[in-house]
Amino acid sequence: MSFQEYKEIFHNGVWKQNTGVVQLLGLCPILAVSGSVVNGVSLGLATTIVMTLSSATIAPIRSFVPNEIRIPVFVLIIAVLVTVVQYLMNAYMYGLYVVLGIFIPLIVTNCIVLARIEAFASKNPLKASAMDGLAMGLGLTAVLAVLGAVREIVGHGTLFAGIDLALGETAKNWVIHVIPNYKGFLLAILPPGAFIGLGLLIAGKNWLNLRQEQKLKGSKASITPIEGGCSPASH
Amino acid sequence: MKRIAKSTFQTAINLVFFAVIGTTILAATFALTHDKIRQSEEDAKLKLIAQIMPSDLLDNNIIQDTLKIPADELLGTDEVGTAYRARLKGQPSAVILEAIAPDGYNGKISLILAVRADGELAGVRVVTNQETPGLGDYIELPKSPWIKGFDGKSRKVYKDLDWQVKKDGGKFDYMAGATISPRAVIKAVHKALQYFAANRDKLFAAKIPPAPDTMKSEALKEKQL
Numbered sequence: 251m252s253f254q255e256y257k258e259i260f261h262n263g264v265w266k267q268n269t270g271v272v273q274l275l276g277l278c279p280i281l282a283v284s285g286s287v288v289n290g291v292s293l294g295l296a297t298t299i300v301m302t303l304s305s306a307t308i309a310p311i312r313s314f315v316p317n318e319i320r321i322p323v324f325v326l327i328i329a330v331l332v333t334v335v336q337y338l339m340n341a342y343m344y345g346l347y348v349v350l351g352i353f354i355p356l357i358v359t360n361c362i363v364l365a366r367i368e369a370f371a372s373k374n375p376l377k378a379s380a381m382d383g384l385a386m387g388l389g390l391t392a393v394l395a396v397l398g399a400v401r402e403i404v405g406h407g408t409l410f411a412g413i414d415l416a417l418g419e420t421a422k423n424w425v426i427h428v429i430p431n432y433k434g435f436l437l438a439i440l441p442p443g444a445f446i447g448l449g450l451l452i453a454g455k456n457w458l459n460l461r462q463e464q465k466l467k468g469s470k471a472s473i474t475p476i477e478g479g480c481s482p483a484s485h
Numbered sequence: 486m487k488r489i490a491k492s493t494f495q496t497a498i499n500l501v502f503f504a505v506i507g508t509t510i511l512a513a514t515f516a517l518t519h520d521k522i523r524q525s526e527e528d529a530k531l532k533l534i535a536q537i538m539p540s541d542l543l544d545n546n547i548i549q550d551t552l553k554i555p556a557d558e559l560l561g562t563d564e565v566g567t568a569y570r571a572r573l574k575g576q577p578s579a580v581i582l583e584a585i586a587p588d589g590y591n592g593k594i595s596l597i598l599a600v601r602a603d604g605e606l607a608g609v610r611v612v613t614n615q616e617t618p619g620l621g622d623y624i625e626l627p628k629s630p631w632i633k634g635f636d637g638k639s640r641k642v643y644k645d646l647d648w649q650v651k652k653d654g655g656k657f658d659y660m661a662g663a664t665i666s667p668r669a670v671i672k673a674v675h676k677a678l679q680y681f682a683a684n685r686d687k688l689f690a691a692k693i694p695p696a697p698d699t700m701k702s703e704a705l706k707e708k709q710l
Contacts, residue, residue: 316496323503330507334514341518344525405618439618 256381263385269362270393270448271455276362279353280394281444285405288412290398291391293350293357296335298387300357304328305371305383312372324367325358332357349412362386397447405439407432534569534581536626537599537608542578543571552688559680561585561593561673568688577602577689582681583612586673590665591615594624596673598635600681602689605639609674614666621666631667634658640678648675 269275279297283289307327308315315323336354340347347354357363366386371379402409407429414422437443527548534547552568560566562585569581579601586594594614599607609632611625623629634657649655650667659667681688 314499316499319496319500322500326503326507330510333511337514337518337522341521341525344522344529348529434618436618436620 259381260385264389268389270390271452276360284397284444286402287398290394294391294394297357300331301383301387303331306380308367308371309376309379329358400447401438401443403428404435545572547571559676561587580688584673584677586669588669590621598677606635609635616666621663624666624670
């Protein structure tokens with residue numbers, strides 16, 4: 251496999267087919283844990299680890315798994331990996347585990363994990379599958395980080411609150427008070443804030459895509475006027 | 486027919502094979518992390534206890550000196566809970582009780598209380614709650630020092646009618662617009678003190694305390710600093 255192909259897989263996972271804002275899979279954890287950057291990134295990374303490992307595990311054994319029972323076997327492998335991650339987190343990051351605990355087992359049911367295995371890892375070799383799992387996971391983590399940052403700043407006026415739960419007591423000073431003496435904006439912290447924030451993210455992604463498309467069109471044929479699109483000038 | 490049976494059997498063997506490998510990995514991970522997890526849980530509990538239990542109140546290993554207490558209406562509990570007993574030179578000095586306020590704005594609020602032997606509150610903390618963030622959640626530290634208003638209070642200091650928010654004629658502060666959460670907590674703390682008064686001897690009696698474990702109480706002191 252060439253470097254170009256890996257790049258393609260990576261770009262696909264993180265940007266083009268982003269799970270959070272394009273495929274819209276696994277919304278339950280996105281909406282539930284995106285209240286702060288630390289929570290979002292932590293669950294995103296846990297999901298990334300599970301996705302990478304499960305894709306890497308399933309790709310080499312894909313030819314031994316009979317087609318009829320592939321789904322139970324895949325789910326079994328995912329469940330084992332998730333539980334291992336849960337044990338390790340419980341043992342070594344207890345504070346964070348208390349916050350995220352109930353969402354960790356839910357990674358098993360996060361359809362994005364099974365979806366990537368079914369769509370990619372069960373048809374491709376090990377390295378490419380691991381890359382796909384990693385890229386998809388990182389794409390999800392990026393969405394969780396941005397959504398978490400926006401909701402945390404608007405809702406609490408802080409950034410990186412609770413980072414000491416993940417990195418130990420010394421990290422307590424890293425919390426940034428973006429807006430001092432902020433009274434808080436409840437809507438951003440509650441579930442509706444997650445929906446609104448995700449909606450804005452999707453809109454932003456589509457806008458970027460559209461702009462890029464128009465630029466390409468514009469550079470190819472600068473004489474023809476741009477058709478359609480969302481710019482007010484075209485109406 | 487035979488062929489179907491054979492392929493079914495093979496598929497089943499295949500599935501069992503994966504299940505066995507998966508279970509083995511899980512069992513190994515569990516064995517490796519089990520002790521560490523128990524220690525983390527104990528540390529977390531000790532940290533919480535250290536917040537409300539003055540370290541000069543105890544010289545025993547409070548984590549070991551426990552008593553199972555059955556569910557009780559006054560504590561708001563519906564299953565067996567644990568009381569941790571603090572002792573000084575073998576004499577009962579305080580007890581940690583777990584109580585539940587069932588009528589929070591979003592369901593149960595679980596609390597721990599440290600009650601001195603004379604019935605005075607050493608401290609109260611919210612362990613878990615689902616109160617509205619930014620509105621009713623001022624009952625927990627560090628969002629607000631409100632919960633520290635219980636320190637030093639007892640049923641001698643405040644009469645029964647004082648155990649209410651000021652708005653209802655009591656002696657406790659509250660924040661305008663969010664009275665349900667503090668009401669629930671005050672009521673639960675008051676009832677827990679009544680439980681303590683009724684069961685004081687039972688709480689401290691029972692088993693003989695184990696020998697003082699200096700390491701544990703040292704650790705507790707350190708955490709408090």
